[in-house]
Amino acid sequence: MHILMTGGTGLIGTATRAALHAAGHKLTILTRRTRPATAEATYITSLRECAEPVDVVINLAGAGLADRRWSSAYKRQIVLSRVDLTRELVAWMSELEHPPKRLISASAIGYYGAADEQTFREGAGVGTGFSATLCQSWEEEAGRAAEYGARVSLLRFGVVLAREGGALGKMTQSFRLGVETWLGSGEQWLSWIHLEDAVRVIQHVLALECPEGVYNTVAPEPARHRELAHEVGQQSKTWLKLGVPAFAARLMAGEMAEELLLSGQRVLPSQLLEDGFQFHYPSLKEALTDLMPRNG
Numbered sequence: 001m002h003i004l005m006t007g008g009t010g011l012i013g014t015a016t017r018a019a020l021h022a023a024g025h026k027l028t029i030l031t032r033r034t035r036p037a038t039a040e041a042t043y044i045t046s047l048r049e050c051a052e053p054v055d056v057v058i059n060l061a062g063a064g065l066a067d068r069r070w071s072s073a074y075k076r077q078i079v080l081s082r083v084d085l086t087r088e089l090v091a092w093m094s095e096l097e098h099p100p101k102r103l104i105s106a107s108a109i110g111y112y113g114a115a116d117e118q119t120f121r122e123g124a125g126v127g128t129g130f131s132a133t134l135c136q137s138w139e140e141e142a143g144r145a146a147e148y149g150a151r152v153s154l155l156r157f158g159v160v161l162a163r164e165g166g167a168l169g170k171m172t173q174s175f176r177l178g179v180e181t182w183l184g185s186g187e188q189w190l191s192w193i194h195l196e197d198a199v200r201v202i203q204h205v206l207a208l209e210c211p212e213g214v215y216n217t218v219a220p221e222p223a224r225h226r227e228l229a230h231e232v233g234q235q236s237k238t239w240l241k242l243g244v245p246a247f248a249a250r251l252m253a254g255e256m257a258e259e260l261l262l263s264g265q266r267v268l269p270s271q272l273l274e275d276g277f278q279f280h281y282p283s284l285k286e287a288l289t290d291l292m293p294r295n296g
Contacts, residue, residue, distance in 0.1 A: 008031065018040065182228070
């Protein structure tokens, strides 16, 4: 199968690229910078360079939501890298004589907005705030591929935990100094997924005969931030517990802190569980035991 990927050099994309190559698929990766072809993939910087017919498009591109403070310029960059790129992809698909039959497109659980008191499954409506508006527009652009015969799958990713890169390293910097920390009350929900399971979800959806629809790409056991702090503390052997006040988080990160750090969502992967998908790391403890070397 010939697969065109965007975001193929990011955290999820790099791991997905390796897994799909190992499964025998032919990969073309759309990137911003020119790269030489490798045993895994061919790299292109423009969709016009993709000369061979494509069976599936996997759209994982996007500037990191939590990479920096949300200035007006950075928010525009986030929109460009997600909504505008997806629009460009679908426009390209519409012009092809033989368009791809599938589009697997990333989204995020930010679609539901920040609401710690609710539980969200795939049928829940869109929330409010920048993240929710972004995800709604992102998904709408991807959904237009159905007009050209493509079956569209939307993966609403939670926080992806990985051994290197991603959110875990940023969230646990203080733990390396022996200090167990959490933001605000620590009661906000964290809907997360181990990188290995995130890649396996993509492979699972790719293999489905009737894949249309939304998939909450999160582990089945969301946790509160205090639980994360406790579990990381157990792995790191911390000696001090210290909460970071909400006002300090707001001073450091502004609007982004309010939506991503001090609030959360309790999201469940109902569709994946209905499909019979088996998570390798269903609990936070299992995931962190795998991802973090134990000290002491």
